[in-house]
Amino acid sequence: MKRRTLLATGASAAIATALGVPARAQDKTKVGFIYVGPINDGGWTQHHHHSAMEMVEHFGDAVDFVYQESVPEGPDAERAITQMALGGADIIFTTSFGYMDPTINVAAKFPDVKFEHATGYKMADNVSVYSARFYEGRAVQGTLAGRMTQSNKIGYIASVPIPEVVRGINSAYIHAKKVNPDVEFKIIWIFEWLNPAKEADAAKALIEQGCDVILQHTDSTAPQQAAKDAGNVYTFGQAADMAEFAPMPRISSIIDEWAPYYIDRVQAVMDGTWTSTNTWDGIGPGMVGIGEISSAVPDDVKAEAEALRDAIASGEYHPFTGPINKQDGSVWLAEGEVADDGTLAGLNFYVEGIEGDIPS
Amino acid sequence: MDINPILLLAAVMVASTPVLLAAIGELVVERSGVLNLGVEGMMITGAVFGYIIGHGSGSAIGGFAAAALAGACLSLIFGFLTQFLLTNQTATGLGLTLFGLGLSSLVGQGATATYPVTVPRLPIPLLSDIPAIGPILFNHDAVVYLSILLIVLVWFVMFRSRAGLILRAVGENHDAAHALGYPVRLVRMAAIFFGGGCAGLAGAYISLVRVPQWTDGITAGAGWIALAIVVFASWKPFRLLIGAYLFGGVTVLQLNLQADGTLALLDIAIGLLAAAAAVVWLTRSITKKAAAPMDNLLSVIILVLSVVYGLLRLAGMQTIPIEYLSMLPYLATIAVLVGLRASNAPASLGKTFHAST
Numbered sequence: 001m002k003r004r005t006l007l008a009t010g011a012s013a014a015i016a017t018a019l020g021v022p023a024r025a026q027d028k029t030k031v032g033f034i035y036v037g038p039i040n041d042g043g044w045t046q047h048h049h050h051s052a053m054e055m056v057e058h059f060g061d062a063v064d065f066v067y068q069e070s071v072p073e074g075p076d077a078e079r080a081i082t083q084m085a086l087g088g089a090d091i092i093f094t095t096s097f098g099y100m101d102p103t104i105n106v107a108a109k110f111p112d113v114k115f116e117h118a119t120g121y122k123m124a125d126n127v128s129v130y131s132a133r134f135y136e137g138r139a140v141q142g143t144l145a146g147r148m149t150q151s152n153k154i155g156y157i158a159s160v161p162i163p164e165v166v167r168g169i170n171s172a173y174i175h176a177k178k179v180n181p182d183v184e185f186k187i188i189w190i191f192e193w194l195n196p197a198k199e200a201d202a203a204k205a206l207i208e209q210g211c212d213v214i215l216q217h218t219d220s221t222a223p224q225q226a227a228k229d230a231g232n233v234y235t236f237g238q239a240a241d242m243a244e245f246a247p248m249p250r251i252s253s254i255i256d257e258w259a260p261y262y263i264d265r266v267q268a269v270m271d272g273t274w275t276s277t278n279t280w281d282g283i284g285p286g287m288v289g290i291g292e293i294s295s296a297v298p299d300d301v302k303a304e305a306e307a308l309r310d311a312i313a314s315g316e317y318h319p320f321t322g323p324i325n326k327q328d329g330s331v332w333l334a335e336g337e338v339a340d341d342g343t344l345a346g347l348n349f350y351v352e353g354i355e356g357d358i359p360s
Numbered sequence: 361m362d363i364n365p366i367l368l369l370a371a372v373m374v375a376s377t378p379v380l381l382a383a384i385g386e387l388v389v390e391r392s393g394v395l396n397l398g399v400e401g402m403m404i405t406g407a408v409f410g411y412i413i414g415h416g417s418g419s420a421i422g423g424f425a426a427a428a429l430a431g432a433c434l435s436l437i438f439g440f441l442t443q444f445l446l447t448n449q450t451a452t453g454l455g456l457t458l459f460g461l462g463l464s465s466l467v468g469q470g471a472t473a474t475y476p477v478t479v480p481r482l483p484i485p486l487l488s489d490i491p492a493i494g495p496i497l498f499n500h501d502a503v504v505y506l507s508i509l510l511i512v513l514v515w516f517v518m519f520r521s522r523a524g525l526i527l528r529a530v531g532e533n534h535d536a537a538h539a540l541g542y543p544v545r546l547v548r549m550a551a552i553f554f555g556g557g558c559a560g561l562a563g564a565y566i567s568l569v570r571v572p573q574w575t576d577g578i579t580a581g582a583g584w585i586a587l588a589i590v591v592f593a594s595w596k597p598f599r600l601l602i603g604a605y606l607f608g609g610v611t612v613l614q615l616n617l618q619a620d621g622t623l624a625l626l627d628i629a630i631g632l633l634a635a636a637a638a639v640v641w642l643t644r645s646i647t648k649k650a651a652a653p654m655d656n657l658l659s660v661i662i663l664v665l666s667v668v669y670g671l672l673r674l675a676g677m678q679t680i681p682i683e684y685l686s687m688l689p690y691l692a693t694i695a696v697l698v699g700l701r702a703s704n705a706p707a708s709l710g711k712t713f714h715a716s717t
Binding site for chain 2 (some may be wrong): 153185
């Protein structure tokens with residue numbers, strides 16, 4: 001045995017002892033999760049955790065589940081992932097975009113451990129990536145937003161300026177504009193995934209400037225609370241259903257349905273059939289769910305939104321179908337042309353009609 | 361432009377209140393000669409207890425009381441360690457912050473996604489009907505008024521009462537105060553207790569009014585800002601009020617400017633700042649009033665930066681990147697910290713007191 005391996009084994013044994021975990025039985029699969037927020041954030045992280053728990057329930061005693069919450073996207077992430085790998089995890093899910101490079105780095109050191117990175121694009125033999133086509137859900141939200149607004153001002157609380165978020169803004173805008181040519185988007189970037197105080201302030205600023213529909217790409221329910229206090233403002237659930245705010249102000253939601261994927265991938269590890277894959281599923285395969293459209297929405301609008309959802313699910317309609325121009329007026333997609341996944345994955349411009357610049 | 365100045369200013373008052381509450385408590389603590397860097401920890405402990413008790417009992421008052429008590433009790437740990445076991449104040453304060461963050465996370469585990477109690481607005485009769493000023497100043501919840509009342513109260517007690525004189529004496533020279541027979545440790549423990557209570561209230565204001573909900577790390581650094589503002593205010597209550605509102609103002613303004621898509625207001629703000637700096641500089645050099653080199657330096661720096669900004673705008677740069685707007689509150693704090701002479705700091709600040717000498 002090489003000395004380095006001996007050391008690693010020693011370290012993992014020491015950690016196992018320190019954590020009071022009995023020596024791992026060979027038949028148990030150890031599954032680890034790294035979360036960017038606390039598991040009670042009400043949104044992104046809570047829903048990943050919820051899905052992870054469904055996976056644990058599905059397998060029962062066959063899996064050994066560990067997780068680490070509120071891991072900052074940076075050097076700390078690499079440390080946390082390494083520690084989890086040293087702790088004997090067989091498969092580790094890292095659930096935020098900023099964990100991409102740390103995941104790749106750690107994966108190179110632990111070739112026998114499988115890694116699953118959410119929302120990234122860098123892969124390796126033992127690193128899969130998975131994400132959901134949230135822009136499909138945002139098309140449905142945009143339609144509802146365009147129909148429901150009275151002031152024609154729609155607020156958007158944006159988080160971190162990456163293609164994922166820009167796609168969402170574009171998709172929501174295109175579909176709001178389609179049903180209501182007078183709509184105008186007001187966008188506030190807060191540069192964080194989760195900061196309830198800032199989200200609340202942003203929502204209030206948008207409401208005070210006349211927005212009566214607020215879309216968000218941040219993880220807490222603070223905007224819903226602000227809208228509830230305002231009384232006549234509509235919001236949407238983000239990542240989780242946020243049903244506790246229905247029927248008003250939350251009139252629908254985008255739900256991340258990770259559980260089936262988690263069950264699949266852990267099963268693959270158990271069967272020894274796990275290979276590195278790139279998954280990007282939408283409403284059709286069930287990775288993106290549209291939550292109950294509440295009674296605050298008129299029946300015809302509800303039917304319209306549901307029809308759009310079903311058209312997207314069946315593949316009959318793609319949210320980015322031309323003609324669509326870029327913000328500067330140049331042509332992006334010609335009549336009938338559909339955006340390809342490569343362009344969408346790296347989307348870094350607003351479509352025509354959106355005011356303002358994307359922060360770089 | 362969709363920014364409504366009346367609503368904006370009212371929002372500033374709400375956004376500034378937590379920092380103001382935490383800072384006024386810390387001001388009293390520092391005036392007694394103790395540096396407690398645990399404000400963030402006490403705040404978040406107040407936030408979680410305020411949320412849980414407030415929600416559990418259905419009473420906002422109960423929530424705020426519990427938060428104040430929780431913050432104050434936590435501060436007693438710091439007080440006991442630094443005043444009786446003579447530990448280093450800086451390290452103990454930092455430890456308190458870490459402890460508070462962990463404790464709140466533990467306590468708050470189950471507290472998720474439930475309806476918080478509502479803290480009713482308390483428009484002041486007649487005054488709130490005054491156009492413009494009414495909605496800005498007199499249409500808030502009770503805690504906003506309380507925070508301003510606290511400023512006045514602290515000022516009065518500190519500078520117009522015997523108790524305040526003793527507190528300041530202890531902060532300026534604890535050995536002399538001790539020699540005169542004042543109970544240095546008791547005075548400091550009382551100040552620490554008060555500071556903890558204020559920080560707890562500040563936290564509860566975030567989790568019960570401003571956000572309002574509970575999530576880990578919900579105070580997001582507000583405690584550190586409060587510490588900086590105490591220095592900004594050179595340990596004076598009314599300057600503290602201005603500092604906290606300036607900070608809250610910049611924070612809210614940058615969100616509003618983003619939403620509005622126009623940064624014209626920023627130009628106006630920078631122009632005003634440059635004008636103010638020029639006035640200060642000119643009057644100083646004309647009257648040849650004694651020293652204050654840092655004030656002059658600050659004025660010159662602001663002037664130069666404003667001119668550079670103006671030239672860039674003329675050269676066709678449309679807007680400044682939004683990231684710089686996000687930085688503004690912190691840059692303002694740093695600029696002020698650099699620019700101010702800290703000569704006003706209580707002379708015994710941060711020093712360990714032991715009665716044996």
